[in-house]
Amino acid sequence: MLMNLLVNGVMVGSLYGLIAMGFILIYKSTGIFNLAQGEMVMVGGFFFWWALTKLGLPSVLAVFMAMGLSALLGMAIERLTMRPLIGEPLLAVVMMTIAVSMILRGLSLITFSPEVKACPSIFPEDYIGFGNVSFAPYLLIGFIFSVLTLVAFTLFFNYTRIGLKMRCVSDNQLGARSIGIPLSRIMIVTWVISGLTAGLGALVFVSGTGSISVDLADLGMIAFAVGLLAGLESLPGALVGGVIVGVGENIAGFYIDPLVEGGMREVFPFLVMMTILMIRPYGLFGLKEIERV
């Protein structure tokens, strides 16, 4: 049983990590704490559901459509709300992401109504089992996607020109601009990639769990917890943090929930995060900031 919980936890956790990566990406390259990440995931999920059920597209096309629309969403958010605030204090920018999350949530409620909707699975549905360990195929696919995304991000940041430029911007926005890095282009690339990541995570979740509602946005909260747990600078850390949260959540859900009449599973990521923040404020893999006057 424990083994089963561990394996499933690792896989769910890697999906959390995938969503957290989209969020860390924005933080890393622009310093913005994107509180609308959960809503971006939710809207990505709705795009997928809409393409699959309302438009009746074949699953491959629906995947591409959802990813494309998610990327467009990221682009739109950057263009309409982040661009006018370049040079404003970060607090204002974070407030803007709050406004974005309110608008996205409200609009999705109006467009797609609040009830839970069923979504057909595009992945095989039979559980995969080895001995007494069994898991849903979508989790395995999610795990593979997460690892691939992490590899892609690592290569991107270390070996491509634009990735290097993004690191410059995150290190020192003013300095990067003064050596001629176009900040607006960097920001748009960041948000598009983040939108893609959100869309990918969303479609795995939606298709895997077979249902979608506005509550999907709560995944964003878990992703924040994962991000902080890992330290906001580290992409591989996101995966590790996700796995810690996923495994911990499963174990807490199985062993502690019966003792305390439930609810432990939902609150566990936040308890872990609070503990980590108190002991190691910069997260497990974050950089400790040293300030000089």
Place this chain on the structure above:
Amino acid sequence: MDLSVPCGKFHTRYRQDKAVIRSRSQWGLLIGFLVFMLVLPMFVNNAWLSVVNKIGIWVVAIMGLNILTGYCGLISMGQFAFMGIGAYTCGILAASAHMPFWLTIPCAGLVAGLVGIIFGLPAVRIKGFYLVMATISAHYIFNFAILHLPRELAGRETGLSVPAASLGGFVFNSEPRMFYFILFFAVLAVFLGKNIIRTKTGRAFVAIRDNDLAAQSIGVNLFGYKLIAFFICSAFAGVAGAVWAYYVRYIGIEQFQLWYSVWLIGMLIVGGMGSIVGGIFGVIFLKFFEEMVTVAGPLLDRLFPEMGGGIVFSAVNVMFGLVIMLFLIFEPKGLAHRWELFKAYYRLFPYKY
């Protein structure tokens, strides 16, 4: 020949210089406003009075948030969790221990303040947005805690009914009576908020907000003052929650959701951070906005029949989001800044400057 005319108020004593209310016309306006508030229930019906009452409670909550976010530069998105803690403390004390309101409300403030300190602890060692998450998690942990308190004490998911507040033989059980109850706490909160900022502590907060390193190097104890800021913020929230408990007299966790904390931050942006009057403006502006959407609710329901009543919440979210967005882009200093401009204009009237 001396042609100069006095062009301002010239104080001759420090007392005059330090006073909150400096001129006779300000005294007149203040007294006029208070008298207006005192007679207000005679002229408006209960529906509008309930809007005013809710505004009063949110004003208490936003005063705390303003001190933390506006003056100390630390952001909290858990204000409603702390309000909930205050409300439940007050509710449990009033329902199970039969304590009078003048005991339960300070207790609620104290308990909420102490819990707030726990969630503020990460702020001591880090800055920036880590704190947002710590305070968001306050909501989740609050929900968990309330659902796991003993059922006979806190009612869990069924909610908790709170006896009406009474003073002597006077029971605060109707909308106009509650109005005076809430007015008292709102005025007290504004008075305290305004004055906390003027103390040594308040100036330390501003120093931390403007430059924490500089503040530390001139001897401001960051550790202590950040925790004090958290305590004050959450204590205000706790009092607001307790007043809310006496107002609705039936509390449940769904009244203290994360969304309301987000709205509260939005109100602070719209009103203007770091301005006492800004917080009040923000609450009034967005609450009336919400009220307008609620009034338009039946119409919206007809337009979007499949929503089944959830439309108001969604529409309010979209509207608030848009308003906050526009304010951030076009008026980042909020309504308070407009108010300052207007005052300057009025003072100088026929001249430009």
